[in-house]
Amino acid sequence: MAKVEVKENSKTREQFLLIVDAFRRMLYNVENSAERLEVFDDIITLRASFLIDSVLDGLRIDFDRAMELFQAKNLHLTERDESERDTLMAAFDNLVDFAVAQEVAMMQELPEELDLAEMESYEAICRKYNETYAETENAQVLHAGAIAAFWIGLSAESLITYNTQNDERVRELHQSFDGLTYPKSQFPPELIPPIEWACRCYLTADGYGSVMDSILKPQIKVNPIFAESLATGGRIFTNAHPYFRHTLPPEVEAIKQRIKTKLWLR
Incomplete structure (x- = not known):
């Protein structure tokens, strides 16, 4: 953590x-x-x-x-x-x-x-x-x-873009997602910030990033604790968190x- x-x-x-x-x-x-x-x-x-x-x-x-x-x-x-x-x-x-x-x-x-x-x-x-x-x-x-x-x-028709803070503190994984854009209905929940502890990334809407087709979604491997998103009705902390092992x-x-x-x- x-x-x-x-x-x-x-x-x-x-x-x-x-x-x-x-x-x-x-x-x-x-x-x-x-x-x-x-x-x-x-x-x-x-x-x-x-x-x-x-x-x-x-x-x-x-x-x-x-x-x-x-x-x-x-x-x-x-x-x-x-x-x-x-x-x-x-x-x-x-x-x-x-x-x-x-x-x-x-x-x-x-x-x-x-x-x-x-x-x-x-x-x-x-x-x-x-x-x-x-x-x-x-x-x-x-x-x-x-x-x-x-x-x-956001409206259902919105295009949503993943953004980093673009500074020296940005982690390599997060930087690899910078600029990815999807329609709201296709945005991967695991890519909705925060995707790791102390993540500072954010989303913007209707930007000009490169729109990814759902078929071409990249392999997204984030911390499994944050594999869901509250924004889409998921959990903030999944059962992958070690607290839940007891x-x-x-x-x-x-x-x-x-x-x-x-x-x-x-």
Whole structure:
């Protein structure tokens, strides 16, 4: 994972401080399984809410508007409303799954027998997942949301071009896609940014790039974590992400379903 530097007074730092406070409470209640699970629920809920905030910022939609779209079903919704709702539902569903998997992965790094004298080392694990990794993940989600917002606003007839920042930081793989243009209906989802960690690429519409026929699509091999795109209703993070290799205990699966129900996803 390409890391984004965490600034001292960043939003992610503020989010981490809320999570680490709950993390400490969870470890201090290690002998009380019910209390420990309740606090773990709080940690997952916090992380999910921070990821959701990031995608809402990218989409330029506030939470109240998202809930309004979810509850409206198909009543009095415009075509754009429906597109926004479907995108939001795909994002929220994936990000809740991701938050749950992330915190379970964090817990897997803790020893089975905890020694509270080692709290500092345990907090370092919490920091790794909920600040260091989270800074990069939040930026990735924000970018995916911004690209999806752009995509929603395009007509079906639009020609869409892949663009890099054209500077010395552009990776060779990304540069190889620069200028590729497809009709919106044929644009490969795996080529919709971000295609890797810390990808800075973007899309433009109705440009003058070379239009690729669908039969002549190049072999596109991107990071499988980003093989789908929120813009086309896919996941921001696929199951190729290593967080998802852990099986969820039944009680954690119940936490996930509770959060999704609260968000009108179930």
